[in-house]
Amino acid sequence: MSSKSKNEKHVIVISYDAFSQDNWELASQQPNLSKLIRNGAWTTKVKSVYPTLTYVIHASYVTGMYPNKHGVYHNNPFQPFVPEKDQEWHWYRSNIGAPTVFDEVARQGMKVAGILWPVSGKSSIHYNIPEIKAIKNENQALKILKNGSPVYSVSMELKYGRYRKGIEQPYLDDFSTMCAVDTIKTKKPNLLLLHLIELDDTKHALGTKGPHIEQAICRMDKRIGDLMRAVDEAGIRDKTTFIVVGDHGQLDVRYKVHLNRLLRDHGLIYEENGEMKWRAYVQGAGGAAYLHIREGDSEAGRLALELLEQALAQDCYGIESIFTRDELDSLHVDTAFHYMLEAKEGYAFDDAYNEPIVVDLHARGIKYATHGYSPNKPNYTSALVISGEGIESELQLGEVEVIDIAPTIASILGIDFSACDGRALTEIFKEKSKILL
Template sequence: MLAKHVILISYDAFSEENWERAKTLPNMAKLIKAGSYSTKLRSVYPTLTYTVHTTMVTGVYPDKHGVFHNNPLQPFVKEKEQEWFWYRKAIKVPTIYEAVRQNKMSTAGLLWPVSGKADINYNLPEVHALPNENLGLKVLRSGSPLFGIGLELKYGRYRKGIQQPYLDDFTTLCATDTIKRKKPNLLLMHLINLDDIKHSLGTDSVEVEATLLRMDQRLGKIMEAVGEAGIQEDTVILVVGDHGQFNVDYKVRLNKLLQEQGLIYTEKGEMKWRAYLQSTGGAAYLHVKEGDEEAEKIAITTLQAAMAKEQYGIERIFSRQELDGLHVEGSINTMVEAKVGYSFEDILEDPILLDLRENNIKYATHGYSPDKKNYRCVFVASGPGIKDDYLLGDIEMVDIAPTIGRILRVGMKNCDGRVLEEIFA
């Protein structure tokens, strides 16, 4: 065993564009000096938070683990009212946290995606409240009730719902408390502030700088807690970005084109579909009713015609053969990729093309192909047994779980990824 403890900090939307600034900040600089790092971590397709985080803990691509989107398909349901893949049962393969438990070691999860009702010793999962639901009760029912109540009583006053930076401050307080009191062998935590800021203000907003500074302070608090717990010589800290983001000038509502072709229609006052595009932001899945080959043909012809027109922002239409190479969920035969500067959304409201600049709206998003330029993520591994100040080249999101397994001497079988042997001293 290289270390007895691993802390995996998911730094949502931490990408190569943030690296030059982040590496100069005191706590990140400390981690780098005592660790290995890469700014060429390739994510998975689509680059959506829940899809990527499931890959992080399983070491396999979405075509195997089954979490193909943040949300199961729910046509015509408003985004804020949609179910998400909140629960462990959505994952079709074993996870690193279960492997750790099977080796009689302890685990903790703090706002980790797709971990509701998971086999985690100390679990405060990331779930959202739908209309008429109580968020507090939902979190407790989905996680470890006594652990969750204890953290809420101690630190709940620092949180303001899901508002940032308060939510990440709360998560960090919970992490420092859990490290000191529970000393879990594996701690998974998800910090979301940077992602939120980029979405709402763009990737180049001045607020990004302030968020990077706050994040570095949070890293410092976690490192301090490791020291206070007396486990510094036995702890590896991983900081991992899950995806980048791109600024968006135009939102495109491609389902309007399918509606014009009669593939989306109203029957007896109810919305129905034969073909439907489920957006990931930077891409969209084409869902077709099973066996409806005619609808599939019409939909693809419609999308090909739209691709020839600049305003719809379609960069590529991927066939199933191409999606095999990208390890995309097997039930999808066609996927549409947006150009940088464009994003897709499901809704059927006018206009088909929404010009955000005209409306003075700042917005950025993700969900694009991981192979777009300047869209790689950041990886840092720091601690005992890890090479100091060592620059890695290209690595894959599927490499995270088997590498954690190697550190804790826990076997992760049937991974698509590899152990990053080159980081070990």
């Protein structure tokens, strides 16, 4: 396939954060998404990676690799005792220890744009507003300029910044969509990576059911329509494929579980000279958690495991399973970890060590939902739509995985990205014999 023909193709990836199978009935009836479905392939059986956290999954999206290969094991690097609002995240391309499809697209001479795409700071993306947050005394605007594309970021901010109110929704996703529309019409990137977050934010704040979900889905469909119109106005509709994909589901949570309080009560977390220290520490990942053991402290490992096994035997702690290394191998979890905890539905893990071990959120008047749970949890898959001129119409796909996204993007653009864990979903193509396999 010639370079010229490659450069004529366009892929717009819309990461529809938390777009899960339970949202499909409503979302698929909306005017714009339903049009993409009629002209494309779809499934509600997208299997994620473990833990089902946004940055872990987005690293798998772009590498086609499981976390034990790409190295992004959590949204955040391990930072014991640092308040969540002050924690670093895996914001940078350098955090990914594997090739990415956006690097390969750029290397092939094609244009790439990224708007609030996770784990993309300081990357090869030509037009880049990375998802990154100022912490402590940092300046948000300067941090974006330093880690994204300065001229492009300033241009988008001057044009559309007045529509944004920090990270408040729906204004943030509206801003991101405006930037994407402008970029499609003026830059015509071969690959656009767009992360839209309102549905995820809404579920976290208010739970997975209710009119707030319907409102978020309706607003999301309007954004999809704006992007579809931008493609028409750019004159590239017959050369463009849309990929709309949900990264994970969410489950409603009644109980937050603070297992570090349990470890502190038994001396494995302690204060020394006014400073908090740890021998064992549970790093929460919502519906999952990592058990960290101080290197060389086998006694701490034994004591922590005994405590957690005792907690597992008591329903009130909400521990569904303690995964050992054999089970973690089957889940493709980073080999640095020997144990992970899986929460029961209705429970989630949090890092706090100075709260009660179990907190009833409903008793405090709090609605909350989260993710992170095993991708093998029942009814916990997400949704995918792939739609465009060369895609089979109304094709219902079976089970696919988030690691299939990168090789599928590559196949659409006519480049090779087969050296990964995922597979190109070649069954979506009308003329399969002409597609690079």
